[in-house]
Amino acid sequence: MAKRQRVPKGKTSRDWRFYPSERDADKCRAALATYDAVVRASEVKWGIDRLPLLVEAELRDRFWAQMELLNAALEKGSGVEVEEAVAATVRGVQALERRAEELGAQPVTGEVWEETTPNGAVVAVCRDASEIAKIRDDGRIDRVYTMSEVAAIVEAWEESKPGQAVNKVKSLFDGATIESVKPKAVESDLNDEIPF
Numbered sequence: 284m285a286k287r288q289r290v291p292k293g294k295t296s297r298d299w300r301f302y303p304s305e306r307d308a309d310k311c312r313a314a315l316a317t318y319d320a321v322v323r324a325s326e327v328k329w330g331i332d333r334l335p336l337l338v339e340a341e342l343r344d345r346f347w348a349q350m351e352l353l354n355a356a357l358e359k360g361s362g363v364e365v366e367e368a369v370a371a372t373v374r375g376v377q378a379l380e381r382r383a384e385e386l387g388a389q390p391v392t393g394e395v396w397e398e399t400t401p402n403g404a405v406v407a408v409c410r411d412a413s414e415i416a417k418i419r420d421d422g423r424i425d426r427v428y429t430m431s432e433v434a435a436i437v438e439a440w441e442e443s444k445p446g447q448a449v450n451k452v453k454s455l456f457d458g459a460t461i462e463s464v465k466p467k468a469v470e471s472d473l474n475d476e477i478p479f
Contacts, residue, residue, distance in 0.1 A: 302360040302362070303360060303361065304362075306362060307360055307361060307362035307363075308360075308362070309362070310362025310363065310365065310366055311357070311360065311362050311365045313366075314362070314365045314366045314368075314369040314370075315357075315365070315369065317369060317373065318353075318369045318372060318373060321373045321376055322376065323416070325376050325379075325380065326416040327416050327417050328380075328390045328391070328417075329380070329383065329388075329390055329391060329413075330390075330391040330411075330412075330413025330414060330416065330417070331412060331413050331415060331416050332412075332413065333391070333413040334376070334379045334380065334383060335347065335379060337379075337382075337383040337386065337388040338379055338382045338383055338386065339382070342378065342379065342382055343379075345375070346375045346376075346378075346379055349368075349371055349372050349375045350372065350375075352368050352371070352372075353365075353368040353369065353371075353372045355368075356368040391413055391414050391416075391417055392414070392417075393409075393414060393417035393418055394409065394410065394414070395407045395408065395409045395414070395418050395424075395427075396408045396409075397424065401463065404425040404426065405423060405424045405425050405426075406424070406425065406426045406427075406428065407424045407426070407427045407428070408427075408428050408429070408430065408433055409427060409428075409429055409430070410429070410430055411429050411430065411431065412429050414429075415427050415429070445464075449461060
């Protein structure tokens with residue numbers, strides 16, 4: 284969904300957010316809990332920050348303008364204004380979803396490829412960043428990478444001497460696979476004192 288702006292901190296770090304009363308603070312917290320639940324469900328279905336991009340520019344701009352109103356209400360700290368802004372923003376999310384469906388947009392699939400590392404961590408790879416919300420739901424996966432991140436990692440690896448050696452082997456032997464990667468011993472490890 285739309286990115287939330289941070290409220291700038293005041294001169295002292297303790298009073299960066301001021302609510303006129305405890306009631307305003309409670310109303311703001313309750314309204315934001317509703318907002319977070321709606322946005323989270325939308326992100327799981329449509330992807331992170333993807334839904335506004337699936338509709339026409341006019342509707343997208345209206346939604347972003349509403350997000351600015353919500354941020355302004357949060358800055359002010361008025362419970363009533365935050366409740367009204369959250370209600371309008373939730374209606375905006377619902378309007379975005381309806382229009383995206385009318386235009387034939389498809390929700391994210393959550394397709395993921397997983398592997399367990401030799402150390403026992405579960406690593407997942409997904410198509411792009413919009414898929415991450417759907418994947419991280421169950422808390423079972425330790426790290427999630429997108430295909431663009433994997434491509435960057437592979438490119439950096441291939442520029443290293445070990446990566447160049449692996450590429451050479453893979454080009455000479457069809458079907459060759461990497462079974463493990465061992466860190467290169469550094470010279471300080473090799474020149475340690477002999478214990479006798």
